[in-house]
Amino acid sequence: MITNFILAPILVHMITAILLLFFWQKVQAQKVISIIGNSIAFLLCIRLFITTQHEGYLILQAGNWQAPFGITFVSDSLSSIMVLLTAIISLAVGIYSTAALHVNRIKYGYFFIFHFLIMGLLGAFLTGDIFNLYVWFEVVIISSFVLLTLGGKKMQMEGGVKYVTLNMLASTIFLTAVAILYGITGTLNMADLSLKIAAIEHRGLVSVTALLFFIGFGIKSAVFPLYFWLPSSYHTPPSAIAAIFGGLLTKMGIYAIIRVFTLIFKPDEFIQPVFIIIAILTMITGALGVINKRSIRRLISYLIVCHIGYLIGGIGIYTELAMVGVLFYLVHDVIVKSNILMITGIIQKIRETIDMTRLGGLGKDYPKLSFVIAVALFSLVGIPPLSGFWPKIQFFGESLKAGHYFLLAAFILASFVTLYVIAKMWTEVFWKESPKPLTEEIDHFANLDFGKKFALVAPVTALSFVSLYIGFNAESVYEIVQKTAHELMNPSAYIDAVLNHKFAK
């Protein structure tokens, strides 16, 4: 279906951001506008998701320039899933931020930049043009630079330099790859590229371009050996910002890899082993990094790296069932990682530290909150009925079936290490006796008024419920991701819809 509706969520975030500029320094007004904007965008994203799932592809040719000449916006099943996830996380983190962030940060434009970041993410997920994807990436990274360094503490500056440098480098490599791609095909539309790339005889050049794309996106999604910026920067900003980064920014890289490597470059006997080796090393290094960490935020940073390995490995196996696992894991991971990073913020409010050796006794002091947190933590591990379990079965089964035994071993190792560190974290933070007597001065959380407590706990609870829903209602999620995986593995319908406007159901 050809519709202008695709742009609606992007525009809502843009208008919200511009409106916020007029309320510079007015904290209360900014919070209200941000929540309203997020809620409207959330409803629109749900509608976009439902329409895409029922009606098939939604296409918009910008300025009525027909593909492949103009910029195309496409909402296919994968895009709509990512848009829905972005909407959920942005609403949750938006509400959480109203209570979790210091007033000064909000005064100097936190919400303004936040909405631009979400706008960039939505644009990146919905565009069907490779150069336009680059532009949306830039919108996202410049917003993330500001969010990461806003506040200007020494620690943030140190992390910021590494983050900024490597992301700028990644963008340059991405741009180089786009340039070469344009040189060998003469088009930028992804659907058109898919056809033109297949017709190129000089396959070596195609492989090199594919690798350049992989490096560019690999830096952004933090795969081995390009991940070092992530653990040294993600623990520096406040937890609300880290929740957005950990949940969505690295997954944007994964989205781009899935899109480019299913539509434009089909993994061949050269690309596939590269993916699998990188995946194995990412999982192992992530798992090794996670074991000795005492700070929860650093631990989560390495877990993000470790679990990126699952996704890359799944893409590397490149069967339809493996892709089902990748998409299912993506859905689960975005929700759970953001949730856990928000939880660390609450823990820090309660105990003024996130060092595991100095934490303890939370289970006794906050039993209800601990239960909500337990749901998130054990979803991440993948205890059977919870959401992390279902995609892991797919990964194990498919790597066994395809005969990638080292990959299977890495999957199992990474799962065990995740179980070990989460169990360790649970006992240290929630079951262990508190190492020092708790005084009223330390517990900032108990002194908050009801509204702020609600704004902190409600998003976390809601995301835990989403995790539970994914786990217990796995069949309906499975159906959607199965359909998506089928679309990704057979891109001819996508190409037909974009180039010829044929919308076969």
Add this chain to the structure above:
Amino acid sequence: MELLVVLLIGILYSAGIFLMLRRSMVKLLLGLLLLGNGANLLIFLMGGLTKGKPPILGEEETSFADAYADPVPQALILTAIVISFALTAFAIILLKKVYATTGSDDLDSLNIQDLDI
């Protein structure tokens, strides 16, 4: 002409990467700038170098061959230049701020907090 531009791109890329590997923050910034310029020139080259050809076909033209200069790379470069301008402006301010907070131009002095676990 093509060869000259190819060599220029090669020099810009290699000089950029060399500068990025240095420990000084200013050199890091210069390296990023050179890399960005190299990428822009690469787009320009990939669009094909043509001289004195119009970007829009006249009505009397019947075929595409060699009759026009591709306008797309120029639009791409323009976009990329604007973006890299903004990023560079941000990076300069960031590095200035880092210098102000740490008092050092050496990138190795930024690893203090990475030693904690």
